[in-house]
Amino acid sequence: MPSGLIALLDDVAGIAKLAAASVDDVSAAAGKAGAKAAGVVIDDAAVTPKYVTGLSPSRELPIIGKIALGSIRNKLLLILPVALLLTAFAPWALTPILMLGGTYLCFEGAEKLMEMFGGGHHGEDEPVSDDPAHLEARTVSGAVRTDLILSAEIMVIALNDVAHRPLAIQAGVLLVVGLAMTVAVYGAVALIVKMDDIGLHMVEKPSRVSQAVGRGLVKGMPVIMSALSVIGTFAMLWVGGGILMHGAHELGLHWPAVPVEHLAHAVAHATGPVGPALGWLVTVVISAVIGAIIGGVVAFVLHQIGRLKPGAAH
Numbered sequence: 001m002p003s004g005l006i007a008l009l010d011d012v013a014g015i016a017k018l019a020a021a022s023v024d025d026v027s028a029a030a031g032k033a034g035a036k037a038a039g040v041v042i043d044d045a046a047v048t049p050k051y052v053t054g055l056s057p058s059r060e061l062p063i064i065g066k067i068a069l070g071s072i073r074n075k076l077l078l079i080l081p082v083a084l085l086l087t088a089f090a091p092w093a094l095t096p097i098l099m100l101g102g103t104y105l106c107f108e109g110a111e112k113l114m115e116m117f118g119g120g121h122h123g124e125d126e127p128v129s130d131d132p133a134h135l136e137a138r139t140v141s142g143a144v145r146t147d148l149i150l151s152a153e154i155m156v157i158a159l160n161d162v163a164h165r166p167l168a169i170q171a172g173v174l175l176v177v178g179l180a181m182t183v184a185v186y187g188a189v190a191l192i193v194k195m196d197d198i199g200l201h202m203v204e205k206p207s208r209v210s211q212a213v214g215r216g217l218v219k220g221m222p223v224i225m226s227a228l229s230v231i232g233t234f235a236m237l238w239v240g241g242g243i244l245m246h247g248a249h250e251l252g253l254h255w256p257a258v259p260v261e262h263l264a265h266a267v268a269h270a271t272g273p274v275g276p277a278l279g280w281l282v283t284v285v286i287s288a289v290i291g292a293i294i295g296g297v298v299a300f301v302l303h304q305i306g307r308l309k310p311g312a313a314h
Contacts, residue, residue, distance in 0.1 A: 057197060059132075059136060060190075060193050060194065061190055061193075061194065063136060063139060063140060064186055064189055064190050064193065065186075066140045067140055067143045067144060067147065067186065068182055068186035070140065070143070070144035070147060071144065071147045071151055071182050071185075071186065072178070072179070072182055074144065074147055074148045074151045074152075075151050075154075075155060075174075075178035075179075075181075075182065076175070076178060078148070079148075079151055079152050079155045079156075079174075079178075080155065080171070080174050080175070080178065083155055083156060083159045083174060084167065084170060084171060084174070087159060087163050087167075087170060088167065091163055094156060094159065094160050094163060095160070095247050095250050095251060096247075096251075097156060098153070098156045098157065098160060098243055098247055099243060099244055099247040099248075101149065101152055101153045101156065101243065102153075102239070102240040102241070102242075102243030102244045102247065102291075103240065103244065103294065103295075103298060104149060104240070105153065105236045105237075105239055105240030105243070105291070105295075106236070106237060106240035106241060106244065106291040106292070106294045106295030106298065107240075107295045107298045107299055107302075108236050108240075108295070109233050109234075109236030109237035109240060109291055109292065109295050110237070110291075110292055110295030110296045110298070110299045111295070111299055112229075112232075112233040112236070113233060113237075113292060113296075114299065116230075116233070151178070151181075153239070153243075154177065154178075154181055155174055155177065155178060157243075158173055158174060158177040159173075159174060192224070192225075192228070195217055195221055195224070196217065196218050196221045198214075198217060199213075199214040199215065199216070199217030199218040199221070200214065200218060201214070202214030202217065203215055203218070234288060236291070237287075237288040237289075237291035237292050237295065238284050238287050238288040238291060239287075239291075240291040240294075240295065241286075241287035241288055241289070241290035241291025241292070241294065242283070242284075242287035242291075244290065244291070244294060245257045245260065245287060245290055256286070256290065260282075260283060260286050260287075261283075263282055263286075264279040264280070264282045264283045265279060267279050267282050
């Protein structure tokens with residue numbers, strides 16, 4: 001009996017060690033995959049605040065909460081099952097799908113550049129309804145649709161990094177990355193959109209330091225929002241161009257990925273202590289340029305097609 005109990009305890013200990021190792025594997029893989037998806041996360045955090053701009057301050061956090069719940073549904077109920085089915089039955093499709101998403105990001109980034117430089121307005125017309133509930137529902141719906149594309153990019157990037165691992169590890173990584181990225185993005189968005197309210201609250205404090213910081217927050221928010229728009233556009237082009245460049249390399253096209261990699265290594269070796277940062281910056285800038293060129297071509301073609309539609313304005 002005692003020997004049987006000892007054997008059972010050994011088995012339990014073995015299972016516990018295996019489970020702990022699996023958790024460690026998932027944590028390590030999720031951290032690595034999440035880092036690779038950081039560009040899309042920056043883009044997501046930069047894009048989302050626009051959806052609550054101009055709405056009632058009392059509804060900002062509830063709307064962000066609804067968008068975050070929609071993001072979780074996107075990731076866990078739609079993207080995760082489809083991604084696991086793809087990696088099980090059509091792993092060859094991951095890179096082309098990732099590249100399609102990268103092309104979309106390039107297109108979006110190029111459209112935003114055109115807006116910045118007076119090339120017209122991109123996106124849906126503003127809602128005309130005066131009904132707050134209708135406006136809120138439309139706002140949430142539009143944000144969740146945009147999130148679906150960005151979330152798909154995050155999840156596929158993460159999956160692409162662990163596609164060779166067992167299915168349980170893949171599912172665990174996608175679950176951890178999906179939840180962690182949602183909390184990070186929408187936590188940051190909530191902080192950003194309430195920053196001016198925090199500033200106004202600090203202005204009412206008796207402390208001069210608090211008042212000064214509060215005034216700085218209130219005055220600085222327009223600058224921060226403008227900076228986020230620029231960062232979001234650059235992130236779209238950088239991430240999209242990088243996805244296309246690396247995807248083409250995986251499909252057997254060594255240009256421009258190989259020359260860019262050689263250039264980044266050369267810059268890193270030639271610039272001493274700051275070499276790694278400068279080498280990375282070279283890759284980022286070239287990826288963004290590639291993204292802007294490809295996105296600009298796609299935008300031009302789609303605009304020309306749009307003009308051919310009956311009733312389209314010329």
